Amino acid sequence: xxxxxxxxxxxxxFVLAIFLGFELITKVPAMLHTPxxxxxxxxxxxxxxxxxxxxxxxxxxxxxxxSGILAFIAIVLAMINVIGGFAVTNRMLNMIAGKKxxx
Numbered sequence: 001x002x003x004x005x006x007x008x009x010x011x012x013x014f015v016l017a018i019f020l021g022f023e024l025i026t027k028v029p030a031m032l033h034t035p036x037x038x039x040x041x042x043x044x045x046x047x048x049x050x051x052x053x054x055x056x057x058x059x060x061x062x063x064x065x066x067s068g069i070l071a072f073i074a075i076v077l078a079m080i081n082v083i084g085g086f087a088v089t090n091r092m093l094n095m096i097a098g099k100k101x102x103x
Contacts, residue, residue: 041085
């Protein structure tokens with residue numbers, strides 16, 4: 001059962017996370033977005049760990065809690081972000097290595 005205090009605390013945390021994320025992204029110059037992809041991957045890794053903790057739900061037969069479903073969706077989306085970030089970082093590093101070999 002969700003208590004009003006828990007709901008208000010969760011909504012407050014969610015709004016603060018949105019505000020903090022927006023402020024952090026807008027303060028980074030456009031030239032630094034790709035080099036900072038590895039840092040974003042670490043943050044997404046933290047999201048994966050949080051979603052795994054949230055996925056710790058009790059399954060009763062075929063019924064699942066809403067939090068378990070949302071945690072599963074969070075895990076999938078965070079892993080897509082992590083894999084995509086590593087792919088972009090790898091491509092960037094290969095482009096830099098290619099320029100060094102030509103010189």
